Amino acid sequence: MTKSTASITTTTKKDPSQFGQAIRNNLQTYALVLAMIAIWILFYFQTDGIYLSPQNFSNLFRQMTITAIMSVGMVLVIVAGHIDLSVGKLAGYVSVIVAYFQAYFWADHLPDAPALLTTALSVLVGLLVGTLYGVVQGWIIAYLRVPSFITTLGSMWILNGLILIATVGKTIPANQPLFSIIAQDYIPKTTGWIIAGIVAVVLFVSMFMGRQRKHKYGITLAPMWQDLLKTTLMAGFVFGYVYYVNVYRGIQNPVMILIIIVVIFSYIANNTRLGRYTYAIGGNREAARLSGINIRGNTFTIFVLMGFLCGVSGVVMASYVGYGTIAAGGGYELFAIAACILGGTSTLGGVGTIFGAMIGSLIITSLTNGLQIMNVPSAWQYVISGAVLVFAVAADMAMKKTK
Amino acid sequence: MEKDVILEFNNVTKKFPGITALDNITFSIRRGEIHGICGENGAGKSTLMKILAGVYPWGTYDGQILHNGQDLKLRSIHQAVGEGIAIVYQELTLVPSITVGENIYLGKEPVKAGIINWDKLYADSQDVLEKYHLDVKARSLVRHLGVGKMQMTEIAKALSENAKVLILDEPTSALSEAETDQLMEILRGLKKHGVTCIYISHKLEEFFKITDSITVLRDGKMIITEPTKGLSVEALVKHMVGREMKERFPKGNRKPGEVILEVEDLHAQNPLDSNDEIIRGVSFNLRRGEILGIAGLMGSGRTELVMTLFGEYGKITQGKIKMEGREIKIKSSNQAMLYGISMVPEDRKLHGLVAIQSILRNISLANLGRFSSWFRINDSAELKESTYYAKSISIKAPNLHAMAESLSGGNQQKVVIAKWLMSQPKVLIMDDPTRGIDVGTKYEIYKIMNDLAEKGIAIIMISSDLQEVLGMSDRIMVMCENQSVRTLNRSEATQEKIMALATGTESQPVLER
Ligand SMILES: Nc1ncnc2c1ncn2[C@@H]1O[C@H](COP(=O)(O)OP(=O)(O)OP(=O)(O)O)[C@@H](O)[C@H]1O
Ligand SMILES: [Mg+2]
Numbered sequence: 001m002t003k004s005t006a007s008i009t010t011t012t013k014k015d016p017s018q019f020g021q022a023i024r025n026n027l028q029t030y031a032l033v034l035a036m037i038a039i040w041i042l043f044y045f046q047t048d049g050i051y052l053s054p055q056n057f058s059n060l061f062r063q064m065t066i067t068a069i070m071s072v073g074m075v076l077v078i079v080a081g082h083i084d085l086s087v088g089k090l091a092g093y094v095s096v097i098v099a100y101f102q103a104y105f106w107a108d109h110l111p112d113a114p115a116l117l118t119t120a121l122s123v124l125v126g127l128l129v130g131t132l133y134g135v136v137q138g139w140i141i142a143y144l145r146v147p148s149f150i151t152t153l154g155s156m157w158i159l160n161g162l163i164l165i166a167t168v169g170k171t172i173p174a175n176q177p178l179f180s181i182i183a184q185d186y187i188p189k190t191t192g193w194i195i196a197g198i199v200a201v202v203l204f205v206s207m208f209m210g211r212q213r214k215h216k217y218g219i220t221l222a223p224m225w226q227d228l229l230k231t232t233l234m235a236g237f238v239f240g241y242v243y244y245v246n247v248y249r250g251i252q253n254p255v256m257i258l259i260i261i262v263v264i265f266s267y268i269a270n271n272t273r274l275g276r277y278t279y280a281i282g283g284n285r286e287a288a289r290l291s292g293i294n295i296r297g298n299t300f301t302i303f304v305l306m307g308f309l310c311g312v313s314g315v316v317m318a319s320y321v322g323y324g325t326i327a328a329g330g331g332y333e334l335f336a337i338a339a340c341i342l343g344g345t346s347t348l349g350g351v352g353t354i355f356g357a358m359i360g361s362l363i364i365t366s367l368t369n370g371l372q373i374m375n376v377p378s379a380w381q382y383v384i385s386g387a388v389l390v391f392a393v394a395a396d397m398a399m400k401k402t403k
Numbered sequence: 404m405e406k407d408v409i410l411e412f413n414n415v416t417k418k419f420p421g422i423t424a425l426d427n428i429t430f431s432i433r434r435g436e437i438h439g440i441c442g443e444n445g446a447g448k449s450t451l452m453k454i455l456a457g458v459y460p461w462g463t464y465d466g467q468i469l470h471n472g473q474d475l476k477l478r479s480i481h482q483a484v485g486e487g488i489a490i491v492y493q494e495l496t497l498v499p500s501i502t503v504g505e506n507i508y509l510g511k512e513p514v515k516a517g518i519i520n521w522d523k524l525y526a527d528s529q530d531v532l533e534k535y536h537l538d539v540k541a542r543s544l545v546r547h548l549g550v551g552k553m554q555m556t557e558i559a560k561a562l563s564e565n566a567k568v569l570i571l572d573e574p575t576s577a578l579s580e581a582e583t584d585q586l587m588e589i590l591r592g593l594k595k596h597g598v599t600c601i602y603i604s605h606k607l608e609e610f611f612k613i614t615d616s617i618t619v620l621r622d623g624k625m626i627i628t629e630p631t632k633g634l635s636v637e638a639l640v641k642h643m644v645g646r647e648m649k650e651r652f653p654k655g656n657r658k659p660g661e662v663i664l665e666v667e668d669l670h671a672q673n674p675l676d677s678n679d680e681i682i683r684g685v686s687f688n689l690r691r692g693e694i695l696g697i698a699g700l701m702g703s704g705r706t707e708l709v710m711t712l713f714g715e716y717g718k719i720t721q722g723k724i725k726m727e728g729r730e731i732k733i734k735s736s737n738q739a740m741l742y743g744i745s746m747v748p749e750d751r752k753l754h755g756l757v758a759i760q761s762i763l764r765n766i767s768l769a770n771l772g773r774f775s776s777w778f779r780i781n782d783s784a785e786l787k788e789s790t791y792y793a794k795s796i797s798i799k800a801p802n803l804h805a806m807a808e809s810l811s812g813g814n815q816q817k818v819v820i821a822k823w824l825m826s827q828p829k830v831l832i833m834d835d836p837t838r839g840i841d842v843g844t845k846y847e848i849y850k851i852m853n854d855l856a857e858k859g860i861a862i863i864m865i866s867s868d869l870q871e872v873l874g875m876s877d878r879i880m881v882m883c884e885n886q887s888v889r890t891l892n893r894s895e896a897t898q899e900k901i902m903a904l905a906t907g908t909e910s911q912p913v914l915e916r
Contacts, residue, residue, distance in 0.1 A: 213781075213783045214783050216783070217783040217784060217786070217787040218787060219783055219786055219787060271779055271780050271782070272775070272777070272778065272779065272780060273771050273772070273775055273777070273780065276764070276768070276771060276780065277771075279757075279760065279764075280757050280760065280764070280768050283757035283758070283759045283760050284753075284756065284757040284758065286753055286754050287753075287754055287755055287756055287757050287768075288757070288768070289715070289735075289736060290713070290715060290736050290746070290748055290754050290755075291736070291768045291769035291822070292735075292736045292737040292739075292740040292769055293737070293768075294735075294737055350757070350759050350760075351759060
């Protein structure tokens with residue numbers, strides 16, 4: 001055909017509009033990052049700088065981890081067109097179980113085992129409980145086709161009951177020194193720098209390898225300076241972060257856990273079939289099905305992963321709080337969901353990024369933290385947080401409409 | 404301004420990021436005429452109509468539109484309706500879960516004391532349907548209608564507005580010939596009542612049956628506006644694609660080989676309703692390197708048949724499917740693909756595209772297994788191969804990262820085709836593959852089909868366009884009332900013979916293998 005100007009020319013010719021396209025597609029994320037920075041600046045002045053002091057900065061990130069870990073999985077769940085209301089209680093249940101093992105079980109059954117072993121086993125038990133619950137829940141939703149809203153709502157009640165049974169209404173201590181390290185300790189400063197160095201090297205190496213691979217397939221490369229700039233910026237962020245938390249006590253252990261999870265799950269979302277299929281199912285279920293995608297299997301896997309993440313979150317929660325209680329994790333599911341929506345995940349499915357949800361989570365935590373420092377009465381904290389959430393999503397909708 | 408001009412476009416320009424969809428369009432439409440607009444996929448036809456219907460409001464485009472000599476500055480679709488401008492969009496916009504009547508009066512339900520007057524709503528909508536002889540019941544659920552009937556409902560919806568200007572964007576792409584004729588009758592009737600009609604189609608013959616004048620667009624530019632009388636199909640094609648096209652169907656050099664797929668006396672029922680037998684005895688065989696056309700009227704069970712073969716619809720109650728000599732049971736599309744069967748579905752919006760994803764992701768969706776282990780997708784290989792297929796049927800877009808929903812209708816169809824071409828099947832089922840595609844690109848698709856067949860791939864093609872079936876098939880299976888009536892060789896097939904078989908007017912249907 002004689003196709004003039006605009007036919008696909010990706011491989012052969014340099015395409016200036018592609019970069020613009022990438023920016024347009026991510027406009028929302030940038031706006032969100034800007035909003036977050038605006039909030040930080042606001043609180044910085046309202047609190048005479050305390051807000052961004054090394055100590056509070058460090059606490060801010062630590063505070064977000066428990067719900068942020070849930071948000072990572074929640075993004076995939078919502079993108080696939082589902083919802084999970086049970087995450088808060090599931091993580092809470094895991095935290096109670098882990099506390100129980102830490103406080104009583106090992107003492108009764110393995111009295112002579114070294115603390116390192118029992119702590120590791122406790123963590124394992126926590127992850128296992130979360131994952132198994134995910135398996136059951138995923139099976140009910142994917143194969144028995146009970147809507148996820150109902151299944152997970154039921155789960156929420158069931159887990160609430162299970163927590164009461166496990167705790168017998170009492171608080172279980174989980175403040176053993178070794179166990180507390182998980183969420184309360186910091187990575188030694190030198191190790192922190194080494195990690196930052198390794199990350200930077202990995203970033204640059206993978207950038208060059210990516211370029212090479214693209215070149216091999218004859219795909220036009222973005223100009224070298226663009227990739228270099230991007231990678232340098234990212235490495236700069238890593239060093240900057242490590243520098244600032246090192247001024248206080250170093251990289252926070254739970255934040256490290258969160259980062260590892262975010263990296264792994266972002267990879268799953270973008271670079272594996274599981275991830276791609278999830279977005280396709282959420283975007284058009286019928287088209288996905290007719291493309292030969294195993295929708296049930298995919299849905300099942302997503303809920304298993306969600307369960308696993310609740311396991312992680314529960315372990316961190318137990319260590320962070322230092323005990324397991326009947327109230328553990330109550331309401332956290334709503335924070336996790338809010339973080340996703342704020343971060344651009346569409347409630348209709350098919351759209352959303354883990355990075356966005358992390359920013360959303362950070363914004364929510366930044367608000368709560370800032371209002372606490374300013375000694376705003378907790379009643380008003382609720383009012384303000386709720387209003388900001390609704391306003392932010394409204395602004396986002398308005399932006400989309402004019403696009 | 405002349406008195407008999409109802410609409411006048413003056414230098415209308417519309418830009419999307421990375422693309423100029425309309426470039427200084429200037430022409431006018433006379434009152435009471437039927438004005439055809441034609442052009443290749445992505446030429447800007449739908450965009451121009453959306454501007455006229457208020458979808459893209461005043462201020463989002465440059466230039467001026469005069470309506471009865473007045474500057475038309477639409478702020479909304481609602482306002483366009485108020486001005487007497489009604490549109491039937493290219494993509495169906497009905498709500499599937501409610502009835503035909505509710506759809507027709509959606510947003511303007513008759514109310515009495517604040518409560519919807521259902522009796523009036525159904526009576527009125529039935530009136531509209533009957534007035535224009537549309538064979539649809541006001542109380543049927545839209546979900547249960549075929550594409551053709553849905554199209555009729557859309558038209559009724561637009562007509563119920565008492566429009567002065569009626570825009571029809573490819574109304575016949577899903578209609579059979581009989582239904583098309585019926586629509587033409589309706590349009591002639593409307594013309595008598597002084598309604599001005601703008602008519603878009605890729606079936607060029609239709610313009611000569613119905614329009615008074617024709618405007619041709621190419622790459623967003625106005626090429627000509629002329630009375631239909633002085634034009635011919637060949638001239639139109641030349642204006643559209645910018646060069647002459649000698650033939651509509653490329654000559655293939657196909658040599659059908661051994662039988663690959665055999666279907667014996669297949670019966671199947673609707674999985675949701677065991678009283679509804681959707682296939683009542685279909686038998687045929689398919690050879691490697693052959694194109695088997697399936698002809699039949701709307702609702703003759705063609706789509707149901709191929710959906711069932713693909714494992715996605717009917718529950719098989721009787722009969723056998725054999726692939727390469729072995730009997731197979733296909734329970735899902737996933738399984739069908741493992742056997743080497745692929746299908747381009749009929750409804751691109753519902754079954755083909757993930758509209759909110761990029762062209763790239765749509766094309767590679769069914770083929771990711773080829774580029775990936777469980778742990779990684781080789782996105783470079785993905786991009787390279789997708790680009791190859793996108794180019795081979797010349798998808799018009801700024802690049803492969805553009806959203807599928809931002810493409811013109813025909814280009815969306817091309818994305819779906821590219822996706823299934825890429826799956827390199829043994830048997831390729833194509834359900835109305837050239838629906839909404841321009842003549843030039845149709846030719847490209849036919850060439851690809853020939854290539855595939857020459858490589859030994861067996862193709863099943865459903866089409867409502869009899870000329871296409873006759874032009875492309877080695878053999879033609881005619882279906883009537885959910886049965887296969889007879890399979891004709893190309894040499895013995897004629898339009899009349901097929902129609903006679905399809906309508907069941909030929910005596911003694913003979914089942915033939
Ligand atoms: N919302 C949008 N965003 C970006 N580009 C768009 C959008 N809508 C249309 N376009 C582009 O504008 C051009 C004209 O599209 P349009 O839908 O008017 O074509 P068309 O003539 O109706 O084609 P077809 O015959 O395939 O329906 C195309 O290149 C298309 O990609
Ligand atoms: Mg169009």
